[in-house]
Amino acid sequence: xxxxxxxxxxxxxxxxxxxxxxxxxxxxxxxxxxxxxxxxxxxxxxxxxxxxxxxxxxxxxxxxxxxxxxxxxxxxxxxxxxxxxxx
Numbered sequence: 001x002x003x004x005x006x007x008x009x010x011x012x013x014x015x016x017x018x019x020x021x022x023x024x025x026x027x028x029x030x031x032x033x034x035x036x037x038x039x040x041x042x043x044x045x046x047x048x049x050x051x052x053x054x055x056x057x058x059x060x061x062x063x064x065x066x067x068x069x070x071x072x073x074x075x076x077x078x079x080x081x082x083x084x085x086x087x
Contacts, residue, residue, distance in 0.1 A: 017066035017080045024057050033080060038087050045083065048076040 021032040029045055031038045042050045049057060049071065056073040063070070070077050
């Protein structure tokens, strides 16, 4: 009889960004990231978000590292770094 042993190695995730808030105002996505407020036209950020309903836009998850944002109802992922390059 063989005993299988699984070793788990804990990895420490280093936060890239501190995403404090995400909201939508008219045709803009508003992000509060690293203490600053950023507003970008949704049309420049994502076609999926542009055509999404309010419910679809407001249901999102932020990665533990603060690197990305995921909208599961429309299967959209955006990196915070790419959003910050658009400001």
